[in-house]
Amino acid sequence: xxxxxxxxxxxxxxxxxxxxxxxxxxxxxxxxxxxxxxxxxxxxxxxxxxxxxxxxxxxxxxxxxxxxxxxxxxxxxxxxxxxxxxxxxxxxxxxxxxxxxxxxxxxxxxxxxxxxxxxxxxxxxxxxxxxxxxxxxxxxxxxxxxxxxxxxxxxxxxxxxxxxxxxxxxxxxxxxxxxxxxxxxxxxxxxxxxxxxxxxxxxxxxxxxxxxxxxxxxxxxxxxxxxxxxxxxxxxxxxxxxxxxxxxxxxxxxxxxxxxxxxxxxxxxxxxxxxxxxxxxxxxxxxxxxxxxxxxxxxxxxxxxxxxxxxxxxxxxxxxxxxxxxxxxxxxxxx
Amino acid sequence: xxxxxxxxxxxxxxxxxxxxxxxxxxxxxxxxxxxxxxxxxxxxxxxxxxxxxxxxxxxxxxxxxxxxxxxxxxxxxxxxxxxxxxxxxxxxxxxxxxxxxxxxxxxxxxxxxxxxxxxxxxxxxxxxxxxxxxxxxxxxxxxxxxxxxxxxxxxxxxxxxxxxxxxxxxxxxxxxxxxxxxxxxxxxxxxxxxxxxxxxxxxxxxxxxxxxxxxxxxxxxxxxxxxxxxxxxxxxxxxxxxxxxxxxxxxxxxxxxxxxxxxxxxxxxxxxxxxxxxxxxxxxxxxxxxxxxxxxxxxxxxxxxxxxxxxxxxxxxxxxxxxxxxxxxxxxxxx
DNA sequence: TTGAAAGCGCTAACAT
DNA sequence: ATGTTAGCGCTTTCAA
Numbered sequence: 001x002x003x004x005x006x007x008x009x010x011x012x013x014x015x016x017x018x019x020x021x022x023x024x025x026x027x028x029x030x031x032x033x034x035x036x037x038x039x040x041x042x043x044x045x046x047x048x049x050x051x052x053x054x055x056x057x058x059x060x061x062x063x064x065x066x067x068x069x070x071x072x073x074x075x076x077x078x079x080x081x082x083x084x085x086x087x088x089x090x091x092x093x094x095x096x097x098x099x100x101x102x103x104x105x106x107x108x109x110x111x112x113x114x115x116x117x118x119x120x121x122x123x124x125x126x127x128x129x130x131x132x133x134x135x136x137x138x139x140x141x142x143x144x145x146x147x148x149x150x151x152x153x154x155x156x157x158x159x160x161x162x163x164x165x166x167x168x169x170x171x172x173x174x175x176x177x178x179x180x181x182x183x184x185x186x187x188x189x190x191x192x193x194x195x196x197x198x199x200x201x202x203x204x205x206x207x208x209x210x211x212x213x214x215x216x217x218x219x220x221x222x223x224x225x226x227x228x229x230x231x232x233x234x235x236x237x238x239x240x241x242x243x244x245x246x247x248x249x250x251x252x253x254x255x256x257x258x259x260x261x262x263x264x265x266x267x268x269x270x271x272x273x274x275x276x277x278x279x280x281x282x283x284x285x286x287x288x289x290x291x292x293x294x295x296x297x298x299x300x301x302x303x304x305x306x307x308x309x310x311x312x313x314x315x316x317x318x319x320x321x322x323x324x325x326x327x328x329x330x331x332x333x334x335x
Numbered sequence: 336x337x338x339x340x341x342x343x344x345x346x347x348x349x350x351x352x353x354x355x356x357x358x359x360x361x362x363x364x365x366x367x368x369x370x371x372x373x374x375x376x377x378x379x380x381x382x383x384x385x386x387x388x389x390x391x392x393x394x395x396x397x398x399x400x401x402x403x404x405x406x407x408x409x410x411x412x413x414x415x416x417x418x419x420x421x422x423x424x425x426x427x428x429x430x431x432x433x434x435x436x437x438x439x440x441x442x443x444x445x446x447x448x449x450x451x452x453x454x455x456x457x458x459x460x461x462x463x464x465x466x467x468x469x470x471x472x473x474x475x476x477x478x479x480x481x482x483x484x485x486x487x488x489x490x491x492x493x494x495x496x497x498x499x500x501x502x503x504x505x506x507x508x509x510x511x512x513x514x515x516x517x518x519x520x521x522x523x524x525x526x527x528x529x530x531x532x533x534x535x536x537x538x539x540x541x542x543x544x545x546x547x548x549x550x551x552x553x554x555x556x557x558x559x560x561x562x563x564x565x566x567x568x569x570x571x572x573x574x575x576x577x578x579x580x581x582x583x584x585x586x587x588x589x590x591x592x593x594x595x596x597x598x599x600x601x602x603x604x605x606x607x608x609x610x611x612x613x614x615x616x617x618x619x620x621x622x623x624x625x626x627x628x629x630x631x632x633x634x635x636x637x638x639x640x641x642x643x644x645x646x647x648x649x650x651x652x653x654x655x656x657x658x659x660x661x662x663x664x665x666x667x668x669x670x
Numbered sequence: 671t672t673g674a675a676a677g678c679g680c681t682a683a684c685a686t
Numbered sequence: 687a688t689g690t691t692a693g694c695g696c697t698t699t700c701a702a
Contacts, residue, residue, distance in 0.1 A: 005679060006679080007442070014689085015680095015688065016679090016680080016690095017688070017690075018688060019681085020680065021687095024681080026682085027682090027688085028687060028688090029687065030688090031355065033512060033687080033688080047445065047448055047449045047471070047681055048679085048680075049678090049680070050392055050450045050451070050680095051389045051451050051680090052678075052680040052694090053679080054680090054694090055384075055387055055390050055678090055679080055681095055694045056679090056680055056681045057505045057681080057694065058354060059557065062450070069415070070415040071412045071415040071416055073408055073612070076405055076406055076411035079405055079430065080406040082403040083405060083430055083431075083432055086434070087455060090446075092446055092450065093429065094397075094428065094430075095414065095428050097415060097418055097419070104479045110382065111425075112427075114382045114384060115385045116385070133689075138380075163680070222615065222616065270696065277408075280557065282616060283617065322683055338698060339695055339696085340695060349673085350695080351673090352673055352674075352698080353672060353673075355698085359697080362671085362698090363671060363672090364672075365671060368671080383695085384694095384695055386694090387678090387694070387695035388696055390678045390680090390694090390695080390696070390697095391678050391695090608695080
């Protein structure tokens with residue numbers, strides 16, 4: 001039932017080599033034969049098997065993307081950007097949600113390897129550099145998104161988290177805020193650390209005192225974020241502004257504020273990070289540090305493809321700059 | 336550099352047939368040899384190539400999922416559910432966002448075919464049954480999600496849209512509403528038609544008059560939805576309640592209401608559909624008809640795998656029931 | 671219990 | 687300009 005190159009060759013009265021050549025546009029074949037073969041392929045609805053062609057050493061035109069969770073809008077948007085750019089180059093995308101579980105991640109890496117993907121884009125926060133090392137050792141092209149891997153020389157696309165934090169902090173200070181809380185998702189991850197560091201530095205640069213008790217961890221869920229934000233707002237000397245290290249936590253903070261009877265931005269200014277679709281959905285719309293998600297996906301894929309094609313001799317790190325988008329969740333402090 | 340079954344055979348001093356047998360657990364081999372071979376495979380970090388094994392006729396353990404847009408939270412959640420269930424069975428997932436563009440869809444189908452995926456889950460609103468027919472003809476296992484394909488006998492997992500609409504309508508009527516608007520995303524698609532039909536029927540069953548001018552199309556974006564909702568709210572005899580055919584449109588409606596100085600739910604009750612993560616994020620939290628997204632993904636994968644394994648003789652349609660989740664965006668009509 | 675050998679569908683020299 | 691043929695890494699009879 002399934003058509004093979006032999007069927008086409010037979011039907012066209014030529015050799016399989018000739019068919020292969022017209023498929024790939026290689027070698028030299030007369031216009032006449034080419035057209036004839038193409039016609040026969042059409043008639044037979046023949047589609048060359050990429051499995052077979054991959055076995056002969058050609059590319060699989062497949063890449064893998066590991067992310068913590070596809071249901072998280074930020075990563076869904078990243079994935080979409082990667083998918084689109086990949087598709088433009090004829091690549092298909094394997095999605096791998098790891099929930100930041102090292103075992104799951106390892107299993108995915110293993111599968112991707114066995115399926116001979118051409119390369120992998122890693123957007124997970126791998127604590128286990130071990131797995132990556134193995135891949136590197138096996139010469140699997142890899143590009144990292146939004147995470148640093150100081151011990152490994154890998155192509156990386158990242159956002160300047162420090163600058164983003166600095167922008168958020170400056171914005172709030174310039175609005176007159178002096179007590180600024182920070183809600184991180186996870187202090188272990190370097191991107192969070194940098195966002196915090198940037199925000200604190202902005203405060204320092206503007207002569208604002210820093211209160212360590214105002215920096216808290218909000219976790220990965222709306223619920224945990226709301227809890228953390230609530231405790232922040234219930235302190236003895238509550239903040240008038242809050243910088244959340246991602247949009248989800250920012251929304252959790254707004255919800256917490258509302259529960260405490262605090263109006264945003266009147267009583268509390270909130271700034272997020274990421275600029276996911278969520279930022280425009282909520283009320284008040286969210287002032288947030290925008291990551292150039294499309295560009296991140298595009299550059300990650302482009303780097304990976306260069307790597308795959310062996311067009312690169314050295315690794316590089318692309319640092320993209322974030323941009324503060326001012327919406328309605330931040331305002332000048334009440335007089 | 337890359338290890339093959341030959342390397343393992345050599346290193347273990349056995350034939351490749353033996354190695355193959357221990358990999359697959361087939362044939363009979365002494366415990367001694369098995370252990371020895373396993374040890375050698377470990378030492379060599381050997382991973383069998385699924386490309387080669389697929390070429391010999393075995394499954395690729397890969398499925399494709401076509402959706403309109405991965406960046407849309409509803410489809411991201413569906414994709415995550417499909418991914419998870421597939422992963423439990425050792426399948427990897429190719430993501431294909433088509434933007435409902437028939438050409439893109441066709442291109443994806445073509446690629447998936449060439450890569451010999453074991454099956455495809457289709458969650459796009461294919462206007463072109465043509466492509467599906469070709470796949471069916473080629474005996475590619477297919478499962479449809481959330482869309483009807485009356486002309487084709489295909490395994491399908493769907494939600495009872497009519498019932499969902501009915502639940503939404505009943506809820507609003509029981510709250511005392513008499514002027515109920517409906518915002519659809521696209522009247523061409525049957526699931527929207529059914530949701531509307533259900534809502535209207537609920538109104539009729541409760542003796543509520545139906546005003547056709549209160550049914551409008553809101554499109555696929557927040558912006559277009561807000562525009563449509565605005566015009567709905569600006570009519571001569573504005574509605575006191577609105578049923579949106581998905582959460583995105585519901586949110587757009589709430590935004591439109593706010594822009595008009597209308598409070599939700601005080602002046603306007605809003606009910607959505609899908610129960611995506613968005614529903615809990617906005618204020619007021621959204622009353623919405625919940626789709627059992629996990630279950631949809633699970634059943635779609637299970638059906639597909641049965642199909643792949645040839646364990647099914649007849650096609651079937653799984654109709655899952657939606658459930659109304661009452662939150663804060665709907666309330667009894669003002670006296 | 672193990673191995674030899676014939677494919678799977680395609681590519682890429684190398685001939686012709 | 688076209689065809690012959692030897693792999694690619696694995697599975698699977700069929701012998702031994």
